[in-house]
Amino acid sequence: MKIKFFSALAMTSLLFLSCNNDDNAPEPVNEEEVITTLTVTLTAAGGTPIELKSQDLDGDGPDAPVINVSGSLATSTTYSGTIKVLNETESPAEDITLEVEEEDDEHQFFYGISGLNATTEYGNFDDDQNPLGTEFTLTTTDASTGSITFTLRHEPKKPNDGTLADAGGETDITVTFSVEIE
Amino acid sequence: MKFYFVVLTTLWFVLPVFGQECTHSVSGEIIDFHDKTPLKGALVLVVGQNTKVTTDNLGKFTIKGLCTNEIELEISHPECTSQFLAVNTNEKKELKISLEHHLELLEEVQVIGATQKKKTASSIEKTLQLQTLERMSSGSLGDVLKKIPGVSSLNTGANIVKPVIQGLSGSRVLILNNEVRMQDMEWGDEHAPNIDVNVANRITLIKGAGALQYGGDAIGGVILIAPEKIVAKDSLYGKFLANGATNGRGGNATLELVKSFENGWFVKAQGSYKRLGDLEAPNYVLSNTGISQVGGSLQIGKNNFKEGWEAYYSYFDSDIAILRASHIGNVDDLITAINSKQPNFIGPFGYTIDNPSQEVTHHLLKGNYFRRFEGLGKLKIQYDYQQNQRFEYDLRRGESRGVPSIDLTLRTHTISSDFKIDADNQKQLKFGIMGRLQNNAADPSTGVRRLIPDYDKYDIGAFATGEYNLSNQLILDAGLRYDFSRIDAKKFYQRSRWEERGYNVDFGDLVVEDFGSQLLTNPVLDFHNLSGTLGLKYDLGGETDISVNYALSQRAPNPSELFSEGLHHSAARIELGDLRTKSETSNKVALAIEKKSTKWGYNVAPYVNGIDNFILLEPSGVEFTIRGAFPVWSYRQTKALLMGIDASLYKQWLSNWRTEHQVSYIKGSDKTLDRALINVPPIRLLNRLIYKRPQWNGLRVALESNYVFEQNEFPPNITVFSPQVNENVVLDINTPPPAYHVLNMDMEMTFKMLKKDDFTIGMNISNLLNDSYRDYLNRQRFFADNMGRNVQLRLKLYF
CATH class of the missing domain: 2.40.170.20 (TonB-dependent receptor, beta-barrel domain)
Structure with missing residues (x-):
């Protein structure tokens, strides 16, 4: 009987102990790893820089990214390109490029050109001399219209043959810009 | 109890030496615990002696010629668990003893292979016995249940296995671990039941919602x-x-x-x-x-x-x-x-x-x-x-x-x-x-x-x-x-x-x-x-x-x-x-x-x-x-x-x-x-x-x-x-x-x-x-x- 009483008591006390329901409002979570913005700046010697920008402020929300290209490229010109990746859900915006460059052995940008008379070349590399690609050069030739796709892969196979199929890994960013060379 | 038993047996060996007369008697009635009907054919045995009697059609018995007034009786019946009772015949002569004459307790101790009482009469159930479970002790609950017709599994790889009963899974399948309804975020497809099959002695699967005592929402079934x-x-x-x-x-x-x-x-x-x-x-x-x-x-x-x-x-x-x-x-x-x-x-x-x-x-x-x-x-x-x-x-x-x-x-x-x-x-x-x-x-x-x-x-x-x-x-x-x-x-x-x-x-x-x-x-x-x-x-x-x-x-x-x-x-x-x-x-x-x-x-x-x-x-x-x-x-x-x-x-x-x-x-x-x-x-x-x-x-x-x-x-x-x-x-x-x-x-x-x-x-x-x-x-x-x-x-x- 004593045991019965004590076990009942233990159970009852447990009931009270575990009922620590605090009615405080939960705090919002601002996603730390969301990438909202990709900005590619193409600068030719002496010219105005051209900006390709994709911005998706609601991250994985229903709104699609807003894509903007500030101007056309010139024929037979070499541009030096830099890529900046931001998380603008935080304030101030977090520069994710720094993280990507720090973990350069686990990241790589890929440039896909379709319909344009242009070529790209990697401008920066990881410690094993495999490409990273937050910096690059783009060289145009004749006038044409088409698109450039920028893809950032996380944990790709490194080294790879430069194609997405061979690299594998998972996609962190993929944005296609319609571009004209005139 | 053991002590009592020892004392009693010792007494029985010692007492006859004093030449006590064997004139004590006891009688009583044995009834079913549940519906109070008399139990015939129950065996009443005086512990430590050869004396035993069985109850008549009215569940009654009488034991005469006992040499001591303090005895212990063992009462047993083919379908009941035995009961021990200490009696002092000087104090009480007419006993009323109720025995558990019911299948329930038997069911609880039944061995492998024997038929078990079902949880519901008309629902479709299947029980996996210990022997089957032991053969699959390395598997998950979902793997084990797949042995039953109508049960398949929703997997995420080989280690996350959710049972699917007649096409339904997740929150539509209730899992009871020792009569406790599992509350383990069963809603996700990649959330497996948090149960080790090795805790089970048997696993019963009831298809559909017929077993209402466990919950009304078992559209798929109950495990x-x-x-x-x-x-x-x-x-x-x-x-x-x-x-x-x-x-x-x-x-x-x-x-x-x-x-x-x-x-x-x-x-x-x-x-x-x-x-x-x-x-x-x-x-x-x-x-x-x-x-x-x-x-x-x-x-x-x-x-x-x-x-x-x-x-x-x-x-x-x-x-x-x-x-x-x-x-x-x-x-x-x-x-x-x-x-x-x-x-x-x-x-x-x-x-x-x-x-x-x-x-x-x-x-x-x-x-x-x-x-x-x-x-x-x-x-x-x-x-x-x-x-x-x-x-x-x-x-x-x-x-x-x-x-x-x-x-x-x-x-x-x-x-x-x-x-x-x-x-x-x-x-x-x-x-x-x-x-x-x-x-x-x-x-x-x-x-x-x-x-x-x-x-x-x-x-x-x-x-x-x-x-x-x-x-x-x-x-x-x-x-x-x-x-x-x-x-x-x-x-x-x-x-x-x-x-x-x-x-x-x-x-x-x-x-x-x-x-x-x-x-x-x-x-x-x-x-x-x-x-x-x-x-x-x-x-x-x-x-x-x-x-x-x-x-x-x-x-x-x-x-x-x-x-x-x-x-x-x-x-x-x-x-x-x-x-x-x-x-x-x-x-x-x-x-x-x-x-x-x-x-x-x-x-x-x-x-x-x-x-x-x-x-x-x-x-x-x-x-x-x-x-x-x-x-x-x-x-x-x-x-x-x-x-x-x-x-x-x-x-x-x-x-x-x-x-x-x-x-x-x-x-x-x-x-x-x-x-x-x-x-x-x-x-x-x-x-x-x-x-x-x-x-x-x-x-x-x-x-x-x-x-x-x-x-x-x-x-x-x-x-x-x-x-x-x-x-x-x-x-x-x-x-x-x-x-x-x-x-x-x-x-x-x-x-x-x-x-x-x-x-x-x-x-x-x-x-x-x-x-x-x-x-x-x-x-x-x-x-x-x-x-x-x-x-x-x-x-x-x-x-």
Whole structure:
């Protein structure tokens, strides 16, 4: 009987102990790893820089990214390109490029050109001399219209043959810009 | 008692020396505890003497010529547990003794192979006995239950296995661990039941919602995991079981110890450990598919016939690696994966559990008390507490590396009580009430928006069930249950999502606070659910019976169906719940004809299940983010119709040879959209050939063939825009894989170590021919083949 009483008591006390329901409002979570913005700046010697920008402020929300290209490229010109990746859900915006460059052995940008008379070349590399690609050069030739796709892969196979199929890994960013060379 | 016995026996040896006259006598009446009818043929024995008598037709007896006035009587009856009674014949001459003359207690201590009393008369049930469970002690609950016709499983790889009963799974299947309804976030497809099969002495599966005492929302069915009933006798025994597996290059072991006492006290402790490395498909290593699992339970109590109590605690922790190749970035990655037929990441074999992975810990604490009332019935009171902690780890960058993406703690308290009136052998009535309080807390430090919000949930339920023997052949059973549940959630919505879903129009008043891009809302949702069942069972004679059962059941939507909102990284999909989701209502009729004889037997069980407001999750489109396009999986309600048949047949051809055959077929249609339902199990055909030779150390060899047809009814695929190829492509997300055939083999022999038949050695080979195949109900079918051949060696020692 004593045991019965004590076990009942233990159970009852447990009931009270575990009922620590605090009615405080939960705090919002601002996603730390969301990438909202990709900005590619193409600068030719002496010219105005051209900006390709994709911005998706609601991250994985229903709104699609807003894509903007500030101007056309010139024929037979070499541009030096830099890529900046931001998380603008935080304030101030977090520069994710720094993280990507720090973990350069686990990241790589890929440039896909379709319909344009242009070529790209990697401008920066990881410690094993495999490409990273937050910096690059783009060289145009004749006038044409088409698109450039920028893809950032996380944990790709490194080294790879430069194609997405061979690299594998998972996609962190993929944005296609319609571009004209005139 | 022992002391008393010794004293009494000593007295008996000593007293005659004094030449005492043997003139004492005692008489009495023995009656049934339940209905107070006299018991004839009961044996009354004077302990320590040769004197014994049996009761007459009126349950009466008289013993004369006793040499002492202090005696001990042992009263026994073929269908009862014996009772001991100390009597002083000087004080009391007329005894009235009530014996437990009822099958119930027998049922509780029954041995393997014997028929068990069913939980409901007319529902379709199947019990897996200890012997079967021990052969599969390395498997998961879902693997074990697949032995039953009509049961399949929804897998995420080989280690996360959710049972599917007649096409239904998740929240529609209730799992009771030692009479405690598991509250372990059963809502997710990649959330396996947090139970170690080694705690079970037997597992009973009830198809459909006929067992109302466990809940009214078991549209799929109920799984009862029962530990061993410990008999009140002085004893200390145990069991050790170990398995070694070639696939995964690991194994598991379990140890169990029981100490019981004559006076009803008992204590049982059990623990098990499982560790496997990467599993292997026939052609490659399934990188990052290992598992580490620890389970344990402690049971202590006192069980007498009239009253008893028990305290039970069980612990379960599993750390499961998720196939590395199944973690993908966006829809293009998914298209690539589907087209490549080969995982995009294959590494060397290893034991490490890397991310993506999940770690789940479940604590279950229970206390119960029962008391029987003479000539009336049995009262039970139970309290249980469960705590389920779930971490899900994704591949993350920078400082977030190693931080879980999902961190949920679910705490549940339940108090329940029921009363069973079973005094009358012709009818039985049971009624009960239940109250439950549940709290879910999502830790914001994950840095990922909560997929499931913080919430409090309150449940109240009441039921009454009855069973009535209309004649010797015909049993009627019926039940009614009401459940109320309220969910009070604190949920953040992205403003864009809130508006896209139209919630700003319908639920504008739920917003508590505006954080700019996010809104804090406080939905409070009430659900009233009614369920009922009515059935008949008729004994046709010749070991054949027929039963028919109708069940109405209603299920309130779970938090995932209501609140999911966001990118599920591990599945590379955006999952969207719906605040407008209502309870679903199922009307199911099931028929069964069963014959069970030693020579042969069969079971044919067709059913029809019409479900209004059936909640399903299916791919509905894509949404674009900077990471590319993601398939959106939305919860939707529809009118569904599930029709199927489960059939089995066995025949003992010769004394050593036996064959068993099973087939399950189910057709699921979406009546609203007039098309097939998603994730309906394809036809399964199972054939088993068993050879037994008891005189050769209990040799048993079984060869099993499993043929799974291709599912040719499935919802249409969706078209998505692929940035990579810059055009719309068909996402082959619903197309089922082709049919497959897998052969398994099992053999075992039993030896003597210390006592007879205490040591069993066995070998099991699954996927004997090392066939490559994929299964429609495996969520990793897009990425990799199922497991290849696995040879397992098992040892079992009773002591």
